[in-house]
Amino acid sequence: MRLVQLTVPTGKRETILEALDDREIDYVLTDEESNRGYTAVVYFPLPNAAVEPVLDELQDAGVDEDAYTVVVDAETVVSRRFETLKEEYENGDVETDRISRQELQSEADSLTPTFAVYSIMTVISAVVATAGLFLDSPAVVVGSMVIAPLIGPALGLSVGSVIDDEELFRESLYYQILGILLAIAAAAVFAWTVRMTNIVPPGLNLSEVGEISERLAPDLLSLAIALGAGVAGIISIATGTAVALVGVMIAAALIPPAAAAGIAIAWGQPSAAIGSTALVFVNVLSVNLAGLVTLWWAGYRPENLFSLGETEQRVRRRVLGLAVIVLVFAVFLGAISYSSYTVSTFEQNAREETATVLSQEEFEAYQMLEFEVVMDENYPFLGPERVVITVGGPPGEAPPELADRLHERINRHTEEEVAVEIRYVGLVER
Known part of the structure; x- marks a missing residue:
C-alpha cells in the first residue's frame, strides 16, 4: 500500500x-x-x-x-x-505486486551511490575478497560481497532501458565498466603487495587454493548464477523486497572472479586470468540481460506512450546484442566445462585401471593406498599432467612391470601421454 x-x-x-x-x-x-x-x-x-x-x-x-x-x-x-x-x-x-514506474525509477537512482563512495566501496570489497581468496575463507569472501555497491548500476541499466531514461542507462553503464576495472586493478595491486612482502608463501601455487582455483577455471554453471542474480535482483527491486540480500547475490557473481583475475595478474600468470576475467564479463552481461527481459515481462513501459515503439525497438536490440555476446561467452565456458568433464572422466578411468591391475594375480600382494591426478597450469583448460599412485606391499621394491603396466593402461584414456609416478611403501605385518 x-x-x-x-x-x-x-x-x-x-x-x-x-x-x-x-x-x-x-x-x-x-x-x-x-x-x-x-x-x-x-x-x-x-x-x-x-x-x-x-x-x-x-x-x-x-x-x-x-x-x-x-x-x-x-x-x-x-x-x-x-x-x-x-x-x-x-x-x-505479476503487475499487481510490482511497484510503479515512478517508484522504480526513484529506487534505481537511490541504489547507486555517489562516484566517490562507489569507487571506495568497490576497491574495499575487492581487497577484502582478495584477502578471503588467499585465506581460502568462504566467510571472508561473502563479507566482501556484502559491502560491494554493485546492485544499483547492475539494475539501473535495465531500468533506464525499459522506461526510456537514457541518462540513467549511460550512468549505470559507466559505473559498471568502472566497477569491473577498479575491482580487478585493486585486487591486482593488493595481491602484488602481498606477494612482494611475503605475507603469503613466495611459492604459493594458485591451483592449490580452492577458493582461487575454482574461479580461474569456471564452468557453465556460473552462467546460471548470473542469470538468477539478474532475475532475482529485478524482481526484488520491482516488488520492493530484500534488495540488500539480492545485492549480495549480484556481488557474488562479480567481485570474487574479479579478485581472482587480479591475483592471477599479480602472480604473473595472465593466461590464468583469462577464465576469471571472462567470468566477470559474462556475469555482468547476464545480469543485465536477465534484468532487461524481466522488467519488460513485468510490464514496465516508458512514460511517454509516443516513444513506446522506439523504446521497444531499442530494448530488443539491446537484448539481442547481450544475448549474442552471452552466448559466445557461454560457448567458452562450455568448453571449460567439457575440459573439466574429460579430466574427471580420465581420473575415474585411471583409478579403475589401477584397481584392475592390482587385482590381478601377479600383483595381489600389493594395494593402492593413495591416488592423485596432478593437473597442469594451462588455465583455463586444465589437463592431467601426471598420475601419482601410492602402492603398499611387501618390504622391498615394487616390481618394475607394475609401473609399466599401469602406465600403459592409464594412457589408453588420454590423447596426450601422462606420466605415471609410483610411490612404494613397504608394509610389515605385526
Whole structure:
C-alpha cells in the first residue's frame, strides 16, 4: 500500500479532484499558502498496482513534473472504498505486486551511490575478497560481497532501458565498466603487495587454493548464477523486497572472479586470468540481460506512450546484442566445462585401471593406498599432467612391470601421454 502526497497546481484543483472522485479514491485536501503556484496538497492511499495508472492519469490532467509528488509506504489503511479499489487493481498477475514506474525509477537512482563512495566501496570489497581468496575463507569472501555497491548500476541499466531514461542507462553503464576495472586493478595491486612482502608463501601455487582455483577455471554453471542474480535482483527491486540480500547475490557473481583475475595478474600468470576475467564479463552481461527481459515481462513501459515503439525497438536490440555476446561467452565456458568433464572422466578411468591391475594375480600382494591426478597450469583448460599412485606391499621394491603396466593402461584414456609416478611403501605385518 502507498500514500500519495500531491501538490495541486493553480487551476487544476477541480480537474484533479474530479479524477479522484471518478475512481472513488478517498483523499484529504489541505490548502497551500506558500504562493508558489500551488493551491492545495491532496493526500490519498492507493494499492501498489494503482499507483502508476492513477499518477499517469493525473499527469494527463495537468500535474507536470514540476509539481511535488511523494509516494511513501502505508502500513495499514482501514477503508471500505480502499478495499474496493484494491479488488479493482489487484488481479493476481505479476503487475499487481510490482511497484510503479515512478517508484522504480526513484529506487534505481537511490541504489547507486555517489562516484566517490562507489569507487571506495568497490576497491574495499575487492581487497577484502582478495584477502578471503588467499585465506581460502568462504566467510571472508561473502563479507566482501556484502559491502560491494554493485546492485544499483547492475539494475539501473535495465531500468533506464525499459522506461526510456537514457541518462540513467549511460550512468549505470559507466559505473559498471568502472566497477569491473577498479575491482580487478585493486585486487591486482593488493595481491602484488602481498606477494612482494611475503605475507603469503613466495611459492604459493594458485591451483592449490580452492577458493582461487575454482574461479580461474569456471564452468557453465556460473552462467546460471548470473542469470538468477539478474532475475532475482529485478524482481526484488520491482516488488520492493530484500534488495540488500539480492545485492549480495549480484556481488557474488562479480567481485570474487574479479579478485581472482587480479591475483592471477599479480602472480604473473595472465593466461590464468583469462577464465576469471571472462567470468566477470559474462556475469555482468547476464545480469543485465536477465534484468532487461524481466522488467519488460513485468510490464514496465516508458512514460511517454509516443516513444513506446522506439523504446521497444531499442530494448530488443539491446537484448539481442547481450544475448549474442552471452552466448559466445557461454560457448567458452562450455568448453571449460567439457575440459573439466574429460579430466574427471580420465581420473575415474585411471583409478579403475589401477584397481584392475592390482587385482590381478601377479600383483595381489600389493594395494593402492593413495591416488592423485596432478593437473597442469594451462588455465583455463586444465589437463592431467601426471598420475601419482601410492602402492603398499611387501618390504622391498615394487616390481618394475607394475609401473609399466599401469602406465600403459592409464594412457589408453588420454590423447596426450601422462606420466605415471609410483610411490612404494613397504608394509610389515605385526
